[in-house]
Each structure stands twice: as C-alpha cells, then as structure tokens.
Amino acid sequence: MSTGLSLMAPAKLNLFLHITGRRADGYHELQTLFQLLDWGDTLTITADHSGEIHLSGDTLGLAPEDNLIVRAARALRHGDRGARIHVDKRIPSGGGLGGGSSDAATTLLALNQLWDCGLSNAELQAAGLPLGADVPLFVAGHSAWAEGIGERLRAVELPENWYLLIHPGCHVPTGEIFSARELTRNSPAITMAAVFQGAYRNDCQEVVARRYPEVAKALNWLAKFGESRLTGTGACVFSRFDSQASAEAVAQQVPESWQAYVARGINRSPALSELS
Numbered sequence: 001m002s003t004g005l006s007l008m009a010p011a012k013l014n015l016f017l018h019i020t021g022r023r024a025d026g027y028h029e030l031q032t033l034f035q036l037l038d039w040g041d042t043l044t045i046t047a048d049h050s051g052e053i054h055l056s057g058d059t060l061g062l063a064p065e066d067n068l069i070v071r072a073a074r075a076l077r078h079g080d081r082g083a084r085i086h087v088d089k090r091i092p093s094g095g096g097l098g099g100g101s102s103d104a105a106t107t108l109l110a111l112n113q114l115w116d117c118g119l120s121n122a123e124l125q126a127a128g129l130p131l132g133a134d135v136p137l138f139v140a141g142h143s144a145w146a147e148g149i150g151e152r153l154r155a156v157e158l159p160e161n162w163y164l165l166i167h168p169g170c171h172v173p174t175g176e177i178f179s180a181r182e183l184t185r186n187s188p189a190i191t192m193a194a195v196f197q198g199a200y201r202n203d204c205q206e207v208v209a210r211r212y213p214e215v216a217k218a219l220n221w222l223a224k225f226g227e228s229r230l231t232g233t234g235a236c237v238f239s240r241f242d243s244q245a246s247a248e249a250v251a252q253q254v255p256e257s258w259q260a261y262v263a264r265g266i267n268r269s270p271a272l273s274e275l276s
C-alpha cells in the first residue's frame with residue numbers, strides 16, 4: 001500500500017442555475033447544468049501506514065482541518081491508513097468553479113482505491129456531500145443535470161465548447177448570496193428540453209452583480225464578445241466560444257486587473273480513466 005496517484009481535479013461551470021425552493025434546513029433547492037472543464041488542480045497522493053494525513057503545496061493558508069482535501073481524507077481514514085498529498089492549485093478559490101469540492105472528490109476517489117476501501121461510487125458521493133454540495137458531481141465525474149441541492153445527478157452529453165473564464169478579483173461568499181433577502185427563490189422547475197432551447201439564467205447573477213460591482217463590470221465587458229454569465233455564486237463569469245483560438249484572442253484583451261482562463265468543456269472527468 002505505498003503506490004501513488006497523480007490526478008486532475010477538474011473545475012466546473014454552472015451553465016445555468018435556477019433556485020426552485022428552500023429546504024427546512026435552509027439549504028436551497030436548485031436546478032443546474034454542471035459542465036466539467038479540462039482544466040483544474042493537480043493532486044499527487046501517496047498512501048502509507050503512518051495513520052496521518054500530510055498535505056503540502058498550495059494550501060491557501062488554511063489550517064489542515066479546514067482544508068477540504070484533509071477533511072475528505074479523514075472521512076475515509078481509519079486504523080493505520082495514512083497519506084501524503086501534494087496539491088497544485090490553479091482553480092481560484094471561492095470563484096464558483098468548484099475547486100475545493102473537486103479537490104475533496106478527487107481525494108475520496110484516489111484514497112478509496114489506494115486504501116482499498118471498496119466503496120461504490122454512490123457511497124463515495126454520499127460520504128462527500130457533507131463536505132460540499134458540489135462534491136457528488138465531481139465524484140460522479142460526468143457533466144450533469146442536477147437537482148436537489150446539486151446532489152441528484154443525471155449524466156448528460158454536452159457539446160465540448162471552449163470557454164473564456166474571468167475572475168474579477170473579488171471574493172463572493174456562497175453563504176452571503178444564499179442568505180440575501182433579494183434572491184429569487186421561487187423559479188418554476190423547468191425541463192431539460194426547455195434549457196436546451198435557451199430558456200435559462202443564473203438566479204444568483206443579479207444579486208451578485210449588484211453587490212459586487214467588479215462582477216457587473218466583468219459581465220458587461222465579456223458581453224461585447226458573446227453571452228456572458230456568472231458561474232455558481234461567482235465571482236467568476238464566463239462566455240462560450242467556437243474555438244480555442246477565438247477564446248484566446250479575447251483572453252489577450254482582458255484587463256490586467258482580472259485573471260483570464262481558457263478551458264474546454266468535457267463530459268467525463270479524466271480522473272475516472274486513471275482509476276481502475
């Protein structure tokens with residue numbers, strides 16, 4: 001049990017996000033289309049018998065017990081199971097790109113194999129949900145139509161378009177947006193067919209744009225080149241392009257105070273092919 005794995009933890013976009021209700025525990029029910037991207041963090045994980053989880057690399061200044069990678073490893077650990085995990089982060093934290101959740105999911109998938117835990121994918125999704133509403137998506141590893149709080153997933157095949165993502169530099173706390181009084185919480189449930197006909201939006205976008213002027217600016221700037229939209233609760237915004245070259249050409253023009261990323265949509269997470 002000393003083998004290691006190096007896996008990509010992909011980012012995601014919410015191509016649309018409707019809030020359809022609120023549960024008794026305060027969590028919001030939503031409908032969303034999760035698009036996985038061919039771009040993300042890299043985790044290098046080696047299992048050992050130390051009984052400890054050691055994390056190195058880009059730890060974002062978080063205490064180990066607050067890092068979703070360590071929390072995911074601890075959810076599976078028992079006995080003398082231990083691991084050394086190195087993380088190279090590319091996905092900006094708190095950007096609505098699901099970086100923390102993807103890191104957690106990749107950790108669960110890798111350690112389930114390295115530690116021979118024998119959990120099914122469904123069991124891993126359930127173990128990951130308390131860590132974050134997006135963790136089941138990344139454990140399932142497929143672009144998906146999602147309902148519930150994002151954990152009821154149906155795999156979908158989406159066109160593998162190119163996207164330009166802009167991080168306008170501000171941090172938008174998910175909890176703040178979900179507790180905003182002005183947030184629309186009663187969007188009627190729609191069908192997947194309606195979404196593919198273009199009848200969709202992100203219900204968080206107006207609230208985030210009003211509270212965070214830099215997000216509004218980035219949405220307006222990107223709208224010069226195509227339809228621009230917020231992912232999740234932000235702060236990142238994105239637009240779809242027909243080719244890598246056209247996305248790169250616009251990325252070159254992004255104002256210097258913002259971060260630009262070009263990525264391709266993918267249907268299946270590359271991590272799944274790496275794992276047996």
Ligand SMILES: C[C@@](CO)(OP(=O)(O)O)[C@H](O)COP(=O)(O)OP(=O)(O)OC[C@H]1O[C@@H](n2ccc(N)nc2=O)[C@H](O)[C@@H]1O
Nearest residue numbers: 026027028096098132133134149150174175178232233234
């Ligand atoms: C709404 C999404 C769409 O992808 O936004 P992003 O975070 O990616 O921007 C996610 O599901 C978010 O998932 P995640 O960021 O993991 O959220 P969590 O840690 O589970 O929740 C943070 C806080 O947001 C609120 N929350 C989150 C998800 C949800 N469906 N309803 C909520 O009300 C809760 O107050 C919760 O305490």
Ligand SMILES: Nc1ncnc2c1ncn2[C@@H]1O[C@H](COP(=O)(O)OP(=O)(O)O)[C@@H](O)[C@H]1O
Nearest residue numbers: 066067068093094095096097098099100101103
């Ligand atoms: N490994 C990690 N990578 C990113 N963020 C993490 C990680 N562990 C814990 N976090 C915390 O999770 C929160 C949400 O991060 P993230 O999932 O990247 O954003 P979002 O939910 O907006 O997509 C951040 O506030 C961050 O402090």
